[in-house]
Amino acid sequence: MLSFEQVEERLNFWQWPHHPYEVTVGNMHLAFNVKTMVMTWVVMILVAIFGIVATRNANMRRPNGTQNVLEAVWEFIRGLVYENMDKKKGNALLSIVITYFIFILFSNLIGLVPTMSSPTADYNTTMALALCTFFLIFIFGIRYKGLKYFKHYLEPFPLFLPIIIVEDLAKPITLTFRLYGNIYAGEVLVAVLLGLLGGWTHVLGGFVASTIWLAFSIFVGLIQAFIFTMLSIVYVSQAVADHH
Amino acid sequence: MLEFNATLLAQIADFIILLIFLRAVVYKPLTKVLQDRQDHIENNVAAAEKERQEAEQLKAGYEAEMRRAREQAQEIIQKASKAGEDQAAEILENAKKETVRQKEAALAEIQREKDKAMAELRDQVANLSVLVAGKIIGRKITDDIQHSMVQEFIKEAGELPC
Numbered sequence: 416m417l418s419f420e421q422v423e424e425r426l427n428f429w430q431w432p433h434h435p436y437e438v439t440v441g442n443m444h445l446a447f448n449v450k451t452m453v454m455t456w457v458v459m460i461l462v463a464i465f466g467i468v469a470t471r472n473a474n475m476r477r478p479n480g481t482q483n484v485l486e487a488v489w490e491f492i493r494g495l496v497y498e499n500m501d502k503k504k505g506n507a508l509l510s511i512v513i514t515y516f517i518f519i520l521f522s523n524l525i526g527l528v529p530t531m532s533s534p535t536a537d538y539n540t541t542m543a544l545a546l547c548t549f550f551l552i553f554i555f556g557i558r559y560k561g562l563k564y565f566k567h568y569l570e571p572f573p574l575f576l577p578i579i580i581v582e583d584l585a586k587p588i589t590l591t592f593r594l595y596g597n598i599y600a601g602e603v604l605v606a607v608l609l610g611l612l613g614g615w616t617h618v619l620g621g622f623v624a625s626t627i628w629l630a631f632s633i634f635v636g637l638i639q640a641f642i643f644t645m646l647s648i649v650y651v652s653q654a655v656a657d658h659h
Numbered sequence: 660m661l662e663f664n665a666t667l668l669a670q671i672a673d674f675i676i677l678l679i680f681l682r683a684v685v686y687k688p689l690t691k692v693l694q695d696r697q698d699h700i701e702n703n704v705a706a707a708e709k710e711r712q713e714a715e716q717l718k719a720g721y722e723a724e725m726r727r728a729r730e731q732a733q734e735i736i737q738k739a740s741k742a743g744e745d746q747a748a749e750i751l752e753n754a755k756k757e758t759v760r761q762k763e764a765a766l767a768e769i770q771r772e773k774d775k776a777m778a779e780l781r782d783q784v785a786n787l788s789v790l791v792a793g794k795i796i797g798r799k800i801t802d803d804i805q806h807s808m809v810q811e812f813i814k815e816a817g818e819l820p821c
Contacts, residue, residue, distance in 0.1 A: 435664055445665035452669060459677050466685030473692040475699060482692075489689060510686050514678045534670070539663060543670030 417610040419603065426606060428530035451537040458521045458534055465517070492516055495645060499652035504559060508651055511551065515544065516644040523598050523636030527605075527629055535639075536599040538591060545590035548647040552586070556654035564654065586650055590643060597639045601632040785812040 417425070435446035469485035478486060492513050496505040519535060526533030534540045556564035568579050608628060612621030789805055789812070 435666070438665075447669060448664065448666045451666055455670060455673050459673060459680075462677060463680060463684070466681055470685050470688040470692075473688050475692050475695045478692075482689075485685075485689060486693065489693070510682050511678060513686070514674070514681050517681075518674065518677060537666065538661060539666035540670045542663060543667050543674060546667075547671060547674060 419606055419610060422606040422610040426530070426609070448537055448539060450532060451534050451540055454525065454532055455522070455534040455540065457531070458518065458525055461525070462517055462521050465521075488516065489513060492644060492648075496648055496652075499648050500655055504555070504655050508551070508555065508648065511547075512644050512648055515647060516640050519544070519594065519643055520637060520640040523640055524633065526598060526602055527632050527636070532602060533598045533636075535594055536602050538595040538599075541595040542587070542591045544594070544643070545587035548590060548650060549583075549587040551647070552583075552650050552654045555651050559655045586646075590646060594639050594643050597635055601628075601635055604628055605632070781813055781816045782809075785809045785816065788812060 429450075431450040436449045438445045438447070465481065466485070469481040472479060473482055493505075493509055496509050496512065499505075500508070522533050522535040522540070525531045526536055553564075568576055605625065605628060608625045612624060786809065789809055793805075
């Protein structure tokens with residue numbers, strides 16, 4: 416039986432460095448997690464390829480396979496957006512939340528491919544996405560309501576101001592750690608299972624647990640991508656909703 | 660403990676780059692296809708509805724025309740039957756008139772024949788009377804006298820009721 420660190424070391428097929436890559440620009444000290452960055456670029460390339468393949472021969476009458484998938488995703492999320500806000504405001508948000516969904520889904524699923532890891536298993540990535548939502552809430556709120564948007568901090572009662580500020584701050588933090596926790600836990604459990612059931616147990620059926628967990632991780636990855644997208648839509652729609 | 664580093668900023672930049680790329684390369688054609696399809700379907704539905712309306716109008720037109728034609732036919736039949744009746748009545752009337760006329764003509768003919776016969780009869784009677792009278796008197800009277808006598812007799816006889 417191997418410890419988690421030992422398994423991680425053995426699974427480090429691409430020899431990812433253990434420490435962040437550090438750059439100093441002027442007097443700013445910047446550190447980058449190399450694995451996360453590279454995997455993000457891989458995911459971006461995959462998403463781009465997926466998108467290009469899906470729309471390369473986009474056909475109005477007979478959509479081909481990939482186009483069907485993208486259209487299904489598009490129409491599903493468009494349905495969610497239109498349910499929560501009116502069409503004009505929704506169209507501005509639509510492309511962003513669909514990018515959320517596709518990007519997070521690909522990120523979650525790529526961690527299940529052997530030797531790869533999820534960009535979303537790093538809280539820097541999930542925090543980046545959650546901050547995008549956080550800013551979107553304000554951008555949409557101010558764009559459609561002007562400075563009157565900030566009035567809701569004093570409603571229904573000015574005394575609630577701290578509570579509402581906490582609520583606002585809780586949104587990106589819960590988004591960050593819900594996604595990060597689910598995906599990181601998935602990766603950890605894959606490694607733990609490999610460590611626990613290593614060696615001869617695999618021959619005797621030890622792979623079954625890993626297989627089941629991988630199948631479940633596909634489901635979790637899909638659900639988490641959906642939840643992140645859905646919550647982003649709901650938060651933004653709350654900010655632009657006319658009734659308060 | 661959590662250690663956020665510059666990866667966070669890089670990931671925001673990555674996400675924005677991906678978003679811009681997808682918007683430019685993927686979403687534009689996709690929305691175009693979806694919009695085209697929606698327009699196509701809407702056009703088809705609208706066209707179908709329009710055609711249905713046209714068909715209904717046509718049907719209504721044809722039905723009205725048929726009703727009018729039926730009415731006209733009815734009218735024609737009525738007119739024809741009325742004309743037939745009139746004609747029959749007229750023919751009957753004519754026949755009656757003709758009958759009456761023929762009857763009158765026949766009566767007139769009969770009367771004329773009768774008059775003629777009477778006239779001849781009177782002539783004959785007169786001649787015979789004169790002959791008989793001549794024989795009785797025994798003397799020959801001239802033709803002139805005879806003629807005047809006959810005329811006189813006819814005159815008298817004409818006044819007789821017979």
